Amino acid sequence: xxxxxxxxxxxxxxxxxxxxxxxxxxxxxxxxxxxxxxxxxxxxxxxxxxxxxxxxxxxxxxxxxxxxxxxxxxxxxxxxxxxxxxxxxxxxxxxxxxxxxxxxxxxxxxxxxxxxxxxxxx
Numbered sequence: 001x002x003x004x005x006x007x008x009x010x011x012x013x014x015x016x017x018x019x020x021x022x023x024x025x026x027x028x029x030x031x032x033x034x035x036x037x038x039x040x041x042x043x044x045x046x047x048x049x050x051x052x053x054x055x056x057x058x059x060x061x062x063x064x065x066x067x068x069x070x071x072x073x074x075x076x077x078x079x080x081x082x083x084x085x086x087x088x089x090x091x092x093x094x095x096x097x098x099x100x101x102x103x104x105x106x107x108x109x110x111x112x113x114x115x116x117x118x119x120x121x122x
Contacts, residue, residue: 016040018090019079020101023113025063026071032060032113033077033105035098037090043074060113077101 016038023046024031036042046055051069055061064072080097082088107114 015082017076017079018082018094020077020094020097022075022077022101022105022107023060024073024075025067026073027067028063030063030112031105031107032057033098033101033107034114035094037094039076039079046074057113059109063113 017040018035018037019039020033020035021039021043022031022033023043034042049055050061050064050072053061055064078097078101080090080093082090102108102114102117106112108116
C-alpha cells in the first residue's frame, strides 16, 4: 500500500505541461484549439472521448468517425512556464495564451471545430 501512496504523491509532484494544444484534421485542415493546465492528460481524455463517442465537441466527433483516427493529429502549440511562486494560479495566463492562438488560427465553426465566439469564452 505504501508503494501506491508513493506513486500517487510522486505523480502529484510531477510538473504538468501547461499551455495550448490543437487537434487537427489532416484531410480538411479543421482544428480544435484549447488551453489546459495538463495538456498530456487533456489530450488523452480527448482521445478516449473520441474513441468511445463521449467527445463534447460534436462536429469533431462526427469528423473523427467519418475520417478515422489516423487522419487526426494532436499537437502542443505553446507551453506556459509556471511562475516560481508557491501560490501561482495559471488560469488567467492560460486564457490569454488561448485567446492569442484562437485569434491567430481562427478555428471557429464552420471552418474549424471551436464554437463561434460570442460575448465571452467558456
